[in-house]
Amino acid sequence: MLKVVIVLLLIAVVISLFTGLVFLIRDGGRTNRVVNSLAVRVGLSLTLLVLILVALWHGDLSMNPTPYH
Structure with a gap:
């Protein structure tokens, strides 16, 4: 479920970019719609970053170990 939320947030960031x-x-560049889109994209990216960091801290996600251990 967590990975689905992460993928959906990534898709939302790309949609906001386009x-x-x-x-x-x-x-x-005459209206504020570009600035609003940037604000949404930054908010989504920060939400995604915080979600990933909290999931790593709680152990819901794990980093891939290097294959040469």
């Missing part, structure tokens, strides 16, 4: 690009092309 909507910001569309707003930049369409508006030419």
Whole structure:
């Protein structure tokens, strides 16, 4: 379940990135929609980072060990 949430947040970040690009092309930077899209993307990225760090701290996620141990 946790991995599904992480993938969904990553997809939301990519969607926000492309909507910001569309707003930049369409508006030419005259409106605040690009800035709002950036704020959403930063918020989603911070949420994703905190979720991953908390999951690592609780042991729900684990780092892959190197194959040469």
